[in-house]
Amino acid sequence: MTRRSTFTDQSVTYGAIGATLAPDLLRYPPAGYRPAEDAVRLGSGAARFERAAESLMTWGIQRGSGFEVSEVSAGTGAQYPGIVYDAGGAPLAEQPEQRAEERFGADGTPYIASGMTAVLERKRRFGVAKTPVLVVYVIDEPGRIGFAYGTTADGPESGEESFILEHRDDDTVWLTIRSLLATSGVTAPRRRKRRRELTKLELRALHPAGGV
Known part of the structure; x- marks a missing residue:
């Protein structure tokens, strides 16, 4: 699939930006x-929601699942705006506005923002695997926060x-991880x-029993 430019200073390796x-x-x-x-x-x-949200938005899932997050760059701040749907799958007539102000964790770590780039490093048996990523959108709404990145x-x-965190109407807090990936080569099944x-x-990284 051909590359498609994002609204930032880099491009991703897939065309369906925001498909998650x-x-x-x-x-x-x-x-x-x-x-x-x-x-x-x-x-x-x-x-629980606020504590998990701070960890999520400061790379807590990535670090908690064994990645080292390096070469973090703020980028331009532009993003794929996305569309918010109702429970029936129809776009909302009035789309919620995204917050634009810069936010920080308790230790001063900047929250993940749209347009950020980073390199996810993970140790392998032989060497280190590096995956450069670009944050293509951020969601920051009352009771719902998260982001997506692409290769x-x-x-x-x-x-x-x-990675989307929700504080639902029944007071429960849920993390949902969605992915859309193409794997190539003879090692694809592995x-x-x-x-x-x-x-x-990744699902366990924010869980009280094994994370925040």
């Missing part, structure tokens, strides 16, 4: 891409992954297996 927002992602993924969606309950209450360099895996194992680690 689509309600029908699992049923109608772009050709050649495998969709996935997993969710975990993290607890309940506003305090920016050619490699064995290409696509987008999103890499897909590793991806499932990685997703399990």
Whole structure:
């Protein structure tokens, strides 16, 4: 698939920018891409949501699942705006406005913002695997926060992954991870297996029993 420019100073390696927002992602993924969606309950209450949100937006999932996050750059701040849908899959008549102010964690770490770039490094048996990524959108609404990034360099895996935290009406707090990835080469089956194992680690990264 040809590269498509984002609204930032870099480009990603896939065309369906923002596809992880689509309600029908699992049923109608772009050709050649495998969709996935997993969710975990993290607890309940506003305090749990706020604590998990701070960790999420300061790379807590990535660090908690074994990545070192390096070469973080603020980028331009522009993003794919996305569309918010109702429970029936129809776009809302009035789309919520995105917050634009810069935010920081308790230790001064800047919150992830649209347009940010970073390199995710993970130790392998032989060397270190590096995945450059670009944050293509950020969601920051009352009771809902998160982001998605896409790959920016050619490699064995290409696509987008999103991490959305919700404080639902029943007071429960949930993390949902969605991905849209294409895996190439003779090692594709093994890499897909590793991806499932990685997703399990990501789901546990913010859990009270193993994370925040």
